[in-house]
Amino acid sequence: MDALISGFTVLVLILLFLGSGVWVFVGLLLVSTTGLALVLDFPPHRIGVILSKILFRSASSWELAAIPLFIWMGEIIFRTNISSRLFEGLAPFVSRLPGGLIHTNVAGSTLFAAVSGSSAATTATVGKITTVELKRRGYDESLSLGSLAGAGSLGLLIPPSIVMIIYGVLAEVSITRLFAAGILPGLLVAGLYSAYILVRCAMTPGLEPPKDTQLVSKRRALLDLLPVLLLVGLVLGAIYSGLATPSEAAAVGVLGTLVLATLLRQMSLGLLCDSLMGAVRASAMVCSILVAAAFLSTAMGYMHVPQDVASLIAAADIGPYGLIALLALFYIVLGFFLDGISIVVMSLPITLPPIIAMGFDPIWFGVFLVLMVELGQMTPPVGFNLFVIQGLTGVPIGRVARAAFPFFLLMAFGVAIVTIWPQIVLWLPSALFD
Secondary structure, three states, rough: OOHHHHHHHHHHHHHHHHHOOOOOOHHHHHHHHHHHHHOOOHHHHHHHHHHHHHHHHHHOHHHHHHHHHHHHHHHHHHHHHHHHHHHHHHHHHHHOOHHHHHHHHHHHHHHHHHHHHOOOHHHHHHHHHHHHHHHHOOHHHHHHHHHHHHHHHHHOOOOHHHHHHHHHHHHEEEEEHHHHHHHHHHHHHHHHHHHHHHHHHHHHHHHHHOEEEOOOOHHHHHHHHHHHHHHHHHHHHHHHOOOHHHHHHHHHHHHHHHHHHOOOOOOOHHHHHHHHHHHHHHHHHHHHHHHHHHHHHHHHHOOOOOHHHHHHHHHHHOOHHHHHHHHHHHHHHHHOOHHHHHHHHHHHHHHHHHHHOOOOOOHHHHHHHHHHHHOOOOOOOOOOHHHHHHHHOOOOOHOOOOOOOHHHHHHHHHHHHHHHOOHHHHHHOOOOOH
């Protein structure tokens, strides 16, 4: 009963403070402080001592250094013409397929995800080119916008992923292994998206215009793809070769992006300042939420909420797949109201202990959690990808959400596949590092 009372108290406080519209990190701090004071009757000075220790520990975490660097890398790319080169480079390789250039949403997002680490950045960067071009050429708007909403979310799954770094730090698992674990599931989901586009356009030819016979050569297209391919090889090669940690690889990636922008004659003082300011704002937001989430995790630990919830689930005897089904529903509901980072940092202290108790691999659960967060990127009213696309196109959010719904179902199908066959997630980390 104590566990139910403590857990219910925390839930009510979360709904109260976050529902009031305060910044997420402020809401989490208020939940933690109020919970410790109400449930455990901690005096203010003891709460302050706990928070100060957590603040120092979080600020000195070397793994978190990768987050602002990957964000800065994405900000630089967003402000150059590398994304437009990506579209031009992919066009000759997909134009003959049913669905034609709509496949550039999927292929472009998959490639760009490997250098951005962010769903919103991937959607915005790829979308600012493809939404205009696909509309101008006469492609079906619903299929175009839906595929962008779905494929843009791959920025969270395909490494380097900011959400995976956060999960790795909070769950205390290898970030390098997490990165490797995300590759095959990411390609699986991208393959499901492309297969759906192929089938839809083969069955309904009116969804795409007549094929364009005047395209650049594939040799020229490879030159356009070269900047992104070089960055992908530089970052992931440094990590998987063992030459660099994810944080060091992020620094290498930033240096490579600066050099590329200079060689492409895109670099300027204005671009450098704008990209730095964008990275500082985003990094401050992410890192402040992480500190507040660590405080919330510690507070719930003092209240024994994670341990007691794990015991209740074990006593309910719902079985491993019953637990996964319950958590999937839980995360889908959270995705209606919260952004991805908030979902991870708020839920992990409660959900990870029963997952470990049931015998699931924490690396596998990290990929499962990221997939569930990606589903939230496509659901109103807080689906970030939907808002990004609305901002790019001016299309009402309801129409964007309806267009994204088939891709929501496809990603949910991908979740079911990796749940039934977990080796899709675990094989590559084992092959590379065991």
